[in-house]
Amino acid sequence: MQPIRLYNSLTRRVDPLAPLALGRVTIYTCGSTVYRYAHIGNLRTYLFGDLLRRTLQYLDYEVLYVKNITDVGHMRETGEDPILLAAEVEGKTPREIAEFYTDAWLEDERLLNIVPADVLPKATDHIAEMVELTRTLLEKGLAYEVAGNVYFDVSAFPAYGQLSGQRIDEMRAGHRVDIEPDKHDPEDFALWKRAEPDRLMKWPSAWGDGFPGWHIECSAMSMKYLGERFDIHTGGIDLKFPHHEDEIAQSEGTTGHQVVSVWMHGEFLTLDDAKMARSVGNVIRVTDLPSKGFQPLDFRYLALTAHYRSKLDFTYDAMQAAAAGLRRLRRAVSEGAGGDGPAPDLAAEPMAGYRARFVEAISEDLAMPKAVAVAHAVAADDDLAAAARRALLLDFDRVLGLDLDAPAEPAGRELPAGAAELLERRAAARVARDYAMSDALRDELAALGVNVRDTPQGQETTLRR
Ligand SMILES: [Zn+2]
Structure with a gap:
């Protein structure tokens, strides 16, 4: 393995990664809430997780990657369960809604060459683990029950706020209390919620019929598959607070020690400088791109041109530039095909120098724009044999994931030369x-x-x- 440095939201520094087990990295990513289609802003976050995983594998680490499916419990600000709402609107059962949008999400990821997670646990398959964690937190005096609702008692966990750096009084100002009026303090959060009488998705528990809170799901699923200590937890920047702050409180509250070593957060995709979000109404799906003349991987290339901790503004002009950049790399790969000479030795100069620059970029907090620049330097290096350019670019493509061996122009819509x-x-x-x-x-x-x-x-x- 080669060393890698990553920005840790918890320490607020770029730190060398020190995996718990030598040569092996365990990663958990908060997956989709499956009640609607994912948009390319959501997918940018999953691309970031994919680049992390591919980078670690390129650097010869063994990776165990878990990404969950939230199919219950993610409540809206209004207190509505979006999956139940979608089921009602679309005339389907909650399970049908969840399965339909899970399939759509995974298909979108496939179109973007996101390697499927090793484990894709569904929240509804892990209710027993969530109930068990909730019971432990009650036993430890970190939670309390009010009429079938169980809340985490933030005042009993002094480390609360360490990830987001917010003080309790600031958090208090940002919390809504009207949908959970029986909480002792506004910043307390639900671990288990009492089911309303006609609710479709509910489970029995010691506190009556109910359903889990959203945050407890990720504590339960991450520790079930990765153990009580694991290396990296990723998600979108919007999950840092309260979702990840609450996950730390729950996981460390039950185990009594640090569970996640490194927290990593991906920045937003913006459209006209506004965050891409369904609530703003500016969402684009990856399947919308072909009608605009783009391939899904043009978007993957666009995502590579910005650092994961920077906002990226989506425009069709930027997509044109991305598509052109991708075509250039693919042309360089196709020009090197079919030679019958010996396979180029990537450990020899000058190929080794290019590889070292590529490794330097990806291992410094996933500096993908620099990595892409190295790929273009290779593609433009006329002193290198075409076969060597091809071999290097295909080697880099293990991380970039751009199908660089594909034809530069997609079949059926070849633009004429020039x-x-x-x-x-x-x-x-x-x-x-x-x-x-x-x-x-x-x-x-x-x-x-x-x-x-x-x-x-x-x-x-x-x-x-
Ligand atoms: Zn999560």
């Missing part, structure tokens, strides 16, 4: 508001048989046959 470059120049002209240039380039494209239409999302092309 069109891609004209489209890139035209996108740049539009950004610069050079409309005369933009019109001239449109005419050049038309002469090649490519019709361009400008939409609020950028250029859309259709090919004349």
